[in-house]
Amino acid sequence: MTISDEIKTVRKELILEHAERLFYERGYRGTSMDAVAEALSVTKPVLYAVYDRKLDILIDISLRALNRSIDALRLARRIDGTRTHQLRDFARRFTDAVIRHQAGSAVFFREESFIPPEATREINHLKGCFDTELAELIEAGMAAGEFRVDDVRSASLAIGGMISWIYIWYRPDGRLSPEAIGDLMATYTLRLVGAPAGSS
Amino acid sequence: MTISDEIKTVRKELILEHAERLFYERGYRGTSMDAVAEALSVTKPVLYAVYDRKLDILIDISLRALNRSIDALRLARRIDGTRTHQLRDFARRFTDAVIRHQAGSAVFFREESFIPPEATREINHLKGCFDTELAELIEAGMAAGEFRVDDVRSASLAIGGMISWIYIWYRPDGRLSPEAIGDLMATYTLRLVGAPAGSS
Numbered sequence: 001m002t003i004s005d006e007i008k009t010v011r012k013e014l015i016l017e018h019a020e021r022l023f024y025e026r027g028y029r030g031t032s033m034d035a036v037a038e039a040l041s042v043t044k045p046v047l048y049a050v051y052d053r054k055l056d057i058l059i060d061i062s063l064r065a066l067n068r069s070i071d072a073l074r075l076a077r078r079i080d081g082t083r084t085h086q087l088r089d090f091a092r093r094f095t096d097a098v099i100r101h102q103a104g105s106a107v108f109f110r111e112e113s114f115i116p117p118e119a120t121r122e123i124n125h126l127k128g129c130f131d132t133e134l135a136e137l138i139e140a141g142m143a144a145g146e147f148r149v150d151d152v153r154s155a156s157l158a159i160g161g162m163i164s165w166i167y168i169w170y171r172p173d174g175r176l177s178p179e180a181i182g183d184l185m186a187t188y189t190l191r192l193v194g195a196p197a198g199s200s
Numbered sequence: 201m202t203i204s205d206e207i208k209t210v211r212k213e214l215i216l217e218h219a220e221r222l223f224y225e226r227g228y229r230g231t232s233m234d235a236v237a238e239a240l241s242v243t244k245p246v247l248y249a250v251y252d253r254k255l256d257i258l259i260d261i262s263l264r265a266l267n268r269s270i271d272a273l274r275l276a277r278r279i280d281g282t283r284t285h286q287l288r289d290f291a292r293r294f295t296d297a298v299i300r301h302q303a304g305s306a307v308f309f310r311e312e313s314f315i316p317p318e319a320t321r322e323i324n325h326l327k328g329c330f331d332t333e334l335a336e337l338i339e340a341g342m343a344a345g346e347f348r349v350d351d352v353r354s355a356s357l358a359i360g361g362m363i364s365w366i367y368i369w370y371r372p373d374g375r376l377s378p379e380a381i382g383d384l385m386a387t388y389t390l391r392l393v394g395a396p397a398g399s400s
Contacts, residue, residue, distance in 0.1 A: 027313060029229045109368070110310045113227060154376065154384045161365025162358045168309070169357050176354065184354045191391045 011050050014040060016064065016104075019057045024103035028058055028111040058111055059119045065108035066126040068097040069160075073133050083141030084195050090137070091163065091189040092182040098166045099178045105167040131156055138193055148194035159189050211250050214240060216264065216304075219257045224303035228258055228311040258311055259319045265308035266326040268297040269360075273333050283341030284395050290337070291363065291389040292382040298366045299378045305367040331356055338393055348394035359389050 001009075018039040022031045033054050037047045051057050076090035098105050115123060134156040141147035149155045163185050170181070201209075218239040222231045233254050237247045251257050276290035298305050315323060334356040341347035349355045363385050370381070 025313070027229065029227065113225070150387070151376075151384055154381065155388065157365070157369050158362045158385070158388045161368070162362040165357070165361025165365055168361070176351075181354065184351055185358070187350070188355065188358045188392050191394060192388050194391060 008050060011046075012060075015047065015050055015057065016060055020061055020101075020103045020107055023058070023061070023107045023111065028054075028107065028114055055114065055116065058107070058114060059123075061104055062108045062112065062115060062119075062123055063126070065101065065104050066123065066130065068101060068104075069094060069164075070126060070130050070133070072097050073130060073137070077133070077137055083137060083144050083146050084190060087137060087141060087147075087189060087193065087195070088186040090134075091159070091186040094163050095166060095182040095185045096178060098163060099170050099181065102167050102170055105164065109164070109167070130160070134160065141193060141195070146195055155193055159192060162188060162192075208250060211246075212260075215247065215250055215257065216260055220261055220301075220303045220307055223258070223261070223307045223311065228254075228307065228314055255314070255316065258307070258314060259323075261304050262308040262312065262315060262319075262323055263326070265301065265304045266323065266330065268301060268304075269294060269330050269364075270326060270333070272297050273330060273337070277333070277337060283337060283344050283346050284390060287337060287341060287347075287389060287393065287395070288386040290334075291359070291386040294363050295366060295382040295385045296378060298364060299370050299381065302367050302370055305364065309364070309367070330360070334360065341393060341395070346395055355393055359392060362388060362392075 015036065019031070019036050022035055022039055026035070031054075033044065033047060036054070036057070037044045040047065051060075072093035073090050076086045076093055079086050079089050081089075112123075131153070135152045138147060138149055138152050138155055142149060142152075166181065166185075176184070215236065219231070219236050222235055222239055226235075231254075233244065233247060236254075236257070237244045240247065251260075272293035273290050276286045276293055279286050279289050281289075312323075331353070335352045338347060338349055338352050338355055342349060342352075366381065366385075376384070
């Protein structure tokens with residue numbers, strides 16, 4: 001990686017971080033490229049050197065949100081332990097990702113209708129990966145006699161929805177810490193798939 | 201109710217129905233009052249006689265979505281039966297409401313940031329009613345020895361999220377019927393609160 005590439009990567013991160021916050025607070029349509037440049041204290045040419053369309057920022061925010069979910073799942077599945085261990089670990093990691101990137105998660109779910117067909121394909125592919133791999137983990141747990149589920153796909157959507165939904169209600173000054181919420185979601189997830197609650 | 205009031209009510213229903221669909225497909229900001237009038241095949245003065253601001257349509261869509269959730273809960277709590285019966289009935293009714301009014305649910309959750317402070321108070325009041333009354337039902341089930349929950353508020357948010365999330369993934373041409381989804385959500389809801397699965 002050249003120094004100029006490295007600078008570009010750092011700039012990209014900063015742009016996405018600020019744009020996420022602005023899109024979250026003012027909506028995607030309500031945020032201009034001028035506003036993004038202003039929040040970053042850079043001129044528009046500097047911003048356009050990295051993103052020449054506002055839409056590409058939204059696409060990258062969405063891809064990052066999806067990739068975080070998939071990373072949470074893949075890391076959990078690599079853990080040496082029972083399927084119950086892995087599913088509990090996934091629920092905690094996924095909860096943590098939604099909470100730490102609340103603005104990004106909200107923007108992805110709210111503004112998806114603006115994503116153009118050429119990017120929809122990649123987004124749908126990643127969604128498919130997430131759903132399939134979560135279903136695989138549940139099926140592996142059923143095969144191991146750890147889980148009891150009648151309909152794996154809907155159980156996977158129920159878990160994904162229950163945890164994704166945290167972006168709607170989480171408040172940093174709320175009653176529960178992110179860790180406590182992660183533990184509760186892990187318990188609910190294990191209950192949902194019929195694992196003996198609280199056991200490992 | 202006078203005939204003119206009655207006509208106004210019917211018109212309101214029609215406007216909300218069409219606006220829900222347009223806001224769902226094009227976003228709230230992307231939909232003009234002209235577009236709403238056009239979809240209804242009426243002139244703008246006819247539309248403005250019922251709603252003089254686009255914002256008031258969004259507020260009414262949001263209030264209706266919230267009231268449907270609360271109705272599902274209150275009707276279920278009136279059922280003569282155990283808390284398990286009532287919670288199962290709520291999950292089915294709520295699922296049905298989200299599916300039958302998918303566009304309205306989506307618009308409410310996506311566009312909430314446009315709702316002005318004067319309406320936020322009523323919306324927050326209704327949200328509070330829903331959360332409190334669902335928590336009460338869970339607590340009543342715990343008191344009756346039917347449910348085992350460590351943290352009632354988060355269990356209530358988890359159930360609300362899991363079912364609300366259906367607006368994201370439900371497709372009318374999908375694998376499962378609305379009734380089948382309702383039954384599955386009822387099972388997941390009862391499992392989540394630690395009720396003996398499948399029992400009544």
